[in-house]
Amino acid sequence: MRYQWIVMSALCGILTLPPLAWASTADLGTIIETFVVRQFPDAASHYWVINGTQWDGNEMVVDIHTIVSEKREEEPTLRHFLLLIVAGELRGVQSIPLEPGADCRAEEEV
Numbered sequence: 001m002r003y004q005w006i007v008m009s010a011l012c013g014i015l016t017l018p019p020l021a022w023a024s025t026a027d028l029g030t031i032i033e034t035f036v037v038r039q040f041p042d043a044a045s046h047y048w049v050i051n052g053t054q055w056d057g058n059e060m061v062v063d064i065h066t067i068v069s070e071k072r073e074e075e076p077t078l079r080h081f082l083l084l085i086v087a088g089e090l091r092g093v094q095s096i097p098l099e100p101g102a103d104c105r106a107e108e109e110v
Helices: 004-017 019-023 027-041
Strands: 045-058 059-070 079-084 089-096
Touching: 004 089, 027 059, 027 079, 027 089
Parallel strands: none
Antiparallel strands: 045 059, 059 079, 079 089
């Protein structure tokens, strides 16, 4: 429960920044939705959750979980990604394994 409050506080903090601070990142929801649709083109349904964000000037790293139901599968698939957004555009993707101790895949240029 405490983790949820931390995430909500972080998101509220982002939304209360002056418009010039977050306007350059375009619409974060649209960027994430576009990524998920491209990553899972055959999905019957999907949703995603922002775990956290980190800002550095005009760069933003977004930590997300995706939950995707493929057309041929009964159980949804859970995936974890870090997205690098620079000046409002998706520039890099890192797939994070869900299993403890597993190695990460190499970063993908977008």
